Amino acid sequence: MPEDPLERLLSHSSWMTCLTDLQAERVRQAISIVSFAAGTTVCARSTPSAHWLGVMDGMLKLENISEGGKSSSFASVPAGAWFGEGAVLKGELRPYEIVALRNSQVAFLPRDNFLSLLEESHPFALWLIAHLNARLGHYVALVQNFRLGDTVAQVAYSLSGLFNPALFPNTERCITISQEELGRLAGVSRQVANRALQELQERGAIRVSYGSIEVIDLHVLQDLAREAA
Template identity: 55%
Template sequence: MSEPCLIDFLEASPWRTCLGDAQMDRVHADSSLRGFAAGSTVCLRGSPAMHWLGVADGMLKVDTIAADGRSTTFAGVPAGAWFGEGAALKGEPRPYAVVALRHSQVAFIPRATFLWLIDDSQAFSRWVIDQLNARLGHYVALVESFRLRDLTTRVAYSLAELYNPQLYPGTRRELVISQEEIARLCGLSRPNLNRELHRLEEAGYLRIGYGAIEVLDLDGLQRFSRSG
C-alpha cells in the first residue's frame, strides 16, 4: 500500500471526526505503514508498546502462548480496526502477541502522538474511553464463551464479534476469511470448526463459500452467540 493510501486510511478512521485539521496534520506526519506476510509477527509479547495500531488491510489476531505451547486467541482484528490503546496508555510491555492471519498492512501511530491526541482533544479522549469499554466487554464475554458455552456458540461469538460496531465498524457482511483462519480465532481444529460452521449454516445465520463466509442474519447470529 502506498503512502496516499495510508492517508486515505487515516482520514476514513472512525476517530477522524474527533480531530481538527492541525491535529490530523501531526497524525499524517508521524504515522507509518508496514506490510506483514501471513503468519508473521507484528508485535512480540513483552515488546514495548511504542505505537497505537490500525489494520489498513488484511486481518490480524491477538494471542498468547502458554508455557506448554498452547495458543489462546483473544481477538481477531479485521481491516478498518484500531487496537492496542491499553498498552499504549500504560506504556508497559504488551501482554500479548499480534500475528498476521493473512498478508496485512498495519498503520503505526507513535505512542507520543497518541498520548498527545488524548490530551489535546476531549472528543478523541472520549472515543478512546468508549473503545476501552467495548474491548473490556468483549474480553469478559470471550472468557464466558470459552469456558461456559458449547462449540457452536463459541464459533458464533467469534464471528459475531467481528461486527462489534465500536471496535470493528467497517466489517462487511461477506467475510473474506478461510476456515483455517476462523479455526485459529476460535481455538478449534479445522474439522471441528467445519462441523460447527455447517450447523450455523443450517440454522440460517450464514452461508459458507470458498474462502469466505457470508453472514445472512447478523442479528440472529449475535443473539445466538449470547444465548449459550
C-alpha cells in the first residue's frame, strides 16, 4: 500500500517529535491539502498569512513582481520543507507571492493551530527558535555571497542552499529547475547561470541535464559556494 503523502511529509518533519500524540493528531486533522499546477499561484502577495505551509511534493518559489512587470525570485522551497512562519507569527500580509515551480502538493496548517502549538509545547517553541535562527543564518550567508560578486559562487550557493539540513532536510539530489529560474534565484542572467553550471559540472559538483540538475558531490558544491569568501 503506497505511503500517504501527508504522513510522509509529517514523518520527515523533525518538529513533529516535539508534540504529544494528541497535539500531533490535532495537526493531522487541521491540515488541508491543495494541489497546484506548475506556474500557478499558491498564495498571492498582500493576502493574509493565514497558514504555515509545508511542501508535500514538487517545488515552490517566492517572488516579487515590480510595477514594470519584472519578476524577482529570491527563494525556492523543495519538497519536505515548511516555511512562512515569520509572516504567520507577525500576523502580517504575505510580503511575497508563492508560485509552484512544478506540479506541487502543499499542506496548509491554519495560523490558529500553529500558534496553539507555540503556546502549548515548549519543545516546539525551542524547535521554532532554532529554525528561525537557521533561516536567518541562511539569508545572511546569501547576502554575503551575492555581495562578493563571484557568479559561480552565487549559483553554487543557490543550489547548495537547497540542502540546508535545518531548513530543507529532504531535498532530492536531482532538482527539476530551469537554468532561467536558477539564474533568477542566483541574481544572474540565464547565460551567466549556464556558464556557472558548466564550471560546476567540470569541477565534479553537479551533472546538468535538460530541465534538471543532479548534485553529484554536495561537499564540493558547498566548498565552491564558499570559495569567494
